[in-house]
Amino acid sequence: MFSGKKKSTATVSSDMMKKQQRYEALVKALHADVYRYALWLIKDKAIAEDVVQETFLRAWKSLDSLKDEAAAKSWLITILRRENARRFERKQFDLVDIDDVSVADPNDINDVALEHRELRNIMSSLNEEYREPLMLQVIMGFTGDEIAKQLGLNKNTVMTRLFRARNQIKDALKANEEMGVTVNG
């Protein structure tokens, strides 16, 4: 009657060790990119960090479903975008809590350095439909096809949005220059 589970404790704990090592490698290699992507998407440090924590927690729970380490980036971004969407679903049913009405703090993206300030302001004021594919390309290094898959769009639409995103950045830089705004970095 005692022959229910054959798997010995030793195997279980070595599987656990392997899972732990995979997870640590994932965190070390990708947490910075994933956080930066989250911050550019959400534009609020505290919320971005929360969403990243939720993302990695879910990643840990379903790590066994990640078969190929090469797909880890897209896998994490898929989880993150889902977690971020969940945030809005929750919000719909909540009464408005004054603490939750986040007024984007421009300093969140622009921390101390004056460097890149102008470009950061322009990038964060891009409409989300342009900002998001641009960040997937620039921060995460995704190809047009990968972005299309991630966002559920066709590739032509993605390429058009990427074109427009850079075009808008270029125009805004030019406009600033004409208005005599100092360029920092």
Added chain:
Amino acid sequence: MDELTFRRTIYADPNTQDADVIEAAKANPAKQAFWNEVKALDNQIFAATQVKVPDNLADKLLLKQSFEERQEGRNQRPWYIAMAASVAVAAVLTFNVMQPISGNALANDVFAHVDEAYMAKEMMMSNGNVDLEQVNSKMATFNGSVNGDLGEVVSANYCYLDKIKSLHLIIRGENGLINMFVMPEDLTESLQETFNSATMFGTSFLLESAKIIIVGEDGEEVKSVKESAQQTLRFSA
């Protein structure tokens, strides 16, 4: 390739490998110059995306997962452990051995929190250095205060022992690290005055409205931290 298509392709992906684009640029220096300009802009865009990542984010992600793992471990106890536990309880009742069992949930949680890897993570969260003011602001949760020298506190974090919010201090002793847990006395499960694991000595005692638990590898040092705690810690009900 016409000018517009060329520009659109490069704006959409400055690192494009498109053969037509490469050819067009080779044939026309103005096009190549435009491409270089967009690449330069893209380098700036990339640099601007590289915002500062919060210190210790990676550690936090690892720590959070380790909590989760312990939770999972609890839920996935195999049936034979449960059966063994029932047998043990039955044996205890049958033979009427009324000695409290040292393996209670509180003691287990205490030992889980003094694991070397766990302590290392906690110390990282405190950046390895905590001043008296920080300790006192956390002590205030338990209506307590430190009045005097408790030793070099290297970490002060709240943690949950047996689901009760506690303060975990790590103190650098002469022969290693000593852990001190502060808990509200009225909520806690009883714990023997002294308890041990294979490598650790623990002691627990009441101090006014608080229960203090001290655990370390060196039994003598645990005793001396206990004495200094009794002298320096004050709790009001």
